[in-house]
Amino acid sequence: MRGRAPQWRRAACACAALLAAAALATALAWNSIFESVFASQVALKPDTRSFRDWVAPTVPLFFEVYLFNWTNPENFPEETPNLVELGPYRFREHRRHVNISWFPENGTMAYMTQRTWYFDADTSNGTLEDNVTIINVIAASAIYRARHWGYLRQKGLSMGLAMFGQGISVSRLAGELLFEGYDDPLMEIAKNLPASTTGGAPPLDRFGLFYGRNNSIDTDGYVEITTGETPGVLPGQIVRWNHLDHLPFYEGSCAKMAGSAGEFMPHNLTEETQLEIFMGDLCRTVYFNYSATQSHMGLNYHKYELTKTSFDYSPLAPNNTCFCKEECGWSGVMNVSACRFGAPAFLSLPHFLHGDADLRSKVDGLHPDPDKHSFYFGVEPKLGVPVDVSARFQFNVYLEPIPNIALFANVPRMLFPVFWVQQKVVLEEKVAAELRMVRAVSDWGATICACVALTFAGIITLASCCKKSQFKKPKDIIVTLEKPRDEAEMKLNPNEKQ
DSSP, X not given: OTTHHHHHHHHHHHHHHHHHHHHXXXXXXXXXXXXXXXXXXXXXXXXXXXXXXXXXXXXXXXXXXXXXXXXXXXXXXXXXXXXXXXXXXXXXXXXXXXXXXEEXXXXXXXXXXXXXXXXXXXXXXXXXXXXXXXXXXXXXXXXXXXXXXXXXXXXXXXXXXXXXXXXXXXXXXXXXXXXXXXXOHHHHHHTTSOHHHHTTOOOOSSBOTTTTTTTOSSSSOOEEEEOSOSTTOXXXXXXXXXXXXXXXXXOGGGGBOOSBXXXXXXXXXXXXXXXXXXXXXXXXXXXXXXXXXXXXXXXXXXXXXXXXXXXXXXXXXXXXXXXXXXXXXXXXXXXXXXXXXXXXXXXXXXXXXXXOHHXXXXXXXXXXXXXXXXXXXXXXXXXXXXXXEEEEEEEEEEEOOOTTSGGGSSOOSEXXXXXXXXXXXXOOHHHHHHHHHHHHHHHHHHHHHXXXXXXXXXXXHHHHHSOGGGTSOOOOOOOOOOOOOOHHHHHHOTTSOO
8 A cells, every 4th residue: 555656656757757748849849740730731632621712712802993094085196195094893703713633643733713703883983884985905906016017018007997997096885895895897807817917816706805704714724733732842833824834925034934823822931032923914923022011900911012123124123134025115014915916015003103204204194102003912921821912903005106007107105004903802800810820829839838848847846856755654653641640659659660
C-alpha cells in the first residue's frame, strides 16, 4: 500500500513531460503545420470547399460600365471633343466555370468560364434607353487596318465609307452599344472579306461593345491552371491560355504567361511583394505593387495597385518595352490591337489616370481621381484571400490622320475614350468572420501551444520539489499516559522511581 503513491506521482510526471514535449514541438512547428493544413484546404480538388466556392461563386458580383457621351461631334476636329460620363450602367454577374478537365499527372486543370449579365435598373444611374454618341468604332477599325495600304486601296475604302454613310460618330441606345448590338452595313461586308483584311476577326451580324459575350463560354477562352496539389505549388496559377503556353502577340519576356489567373493569390505577402496577375482582357501578365495597408471588417490587408510605371514605355520602365507594338507614344496606356484582331484598341486606367498629360489635353471632361479610378487588389497577406478588389480599365480608340481617307484626313493623333468598366468585389461579413478566426488560429496557435508546454513543465517542477515525506505514511507514535501522583502517595512509597 505504501508504494502506490510514489508510483502514481512518477506516472503523472511522465505523462506531463510527454504532454509538455508534444506541446513544445507543436509550438516550434506550428507554422509548418498550419501551412500544410491550409494548403490542403485551398487546393482545387473536387471534394474541397475551395473548389465548390470557385466553380460557382456565391459572392455578389457587379459589372459596371461608364460610357463617354460625345456632345459635339459635328464640330470635330475643329473643336476639342467634349465628353460627358454616363452611368454606371450596372449589371449583376453570374459566373460559373464549366467544361472542367483534370490533369492529375501535371497537377493542373482546365476550364472555361460562363458569364451571364442581368441589367440592374434599380441601382444603375441611367437606363438602357439612354441615347449615347461615341466615336464610330467600326469605321475607325477599318481605317486603322488600312493605314499601311497603298494609295488606290485607301481611296477605295474612303469612297466605300462615304457610300455607306459612315460618319466620325454614331448615336445609339445604351443597350445597343453594350450587349444588344446594332446593325451596320460594314459588318455585312466584313463577312465576305478575307482574313488578311479583317485581321482574322470572327464574322458577326451586329456590333456592340460587349456583343456576343453575354452567356458565352468563349469570352475568357480556354484556361489551364495549377490545382495546388503539388507540394510548393500555389493553386490557380496560369499554365496555358487558349491552348498556348506563351503570348504570340509579343516577344521576349513579354511573351511569358505568369502569375495568378485572377482568383487565387499567393499568401505570406509582404510590402516588397509584387503581385503577378494574368488578365485575358489585357492579353498579358500585369504587375501590381504595394501601396498601403488598410482594414476592412477587422481584417488588415495589403493594397496592391497599378502604378505610373505599369503601362509606361519610357526608360523608367524598360521591362515594358517589349509590350510596345507600333504606336506607343504615350505612357499610361497599353496597345492591345495585336490581340484584338488588329482593331485600334488601347487600354488605360479610367480618365487616363497615371497617363501622359497629352492624352487629357486632346479631350474635355476627364477628371482622374485615384480613389475612383485606380485598379487594385486588397489581399489579406497571411492567407492570400482577396478582401477588397476594384478592377477598372478604360477602352480607347486610336486615331491618326490619313490623307487618302477623307473621314480621317484631318483628325489629330490621339486616343479617343469610349467607355470604362469597373468590377468591384468586397468581402461579406460571414466570410470575414471565418477569416478572422483562421487568422487568429494562425497567429496565436504557436503561443498557446508554448503556454501549454510551460504549464506542464511547471507541474513537473512542483511535483519534483515536493518532499517524499509528504507522501509517506507517518510512523505510529505510542504515547503512555500515567496519572500524576500526589505528594501523600510519594511519602508512602518513597522507593518507587519517579
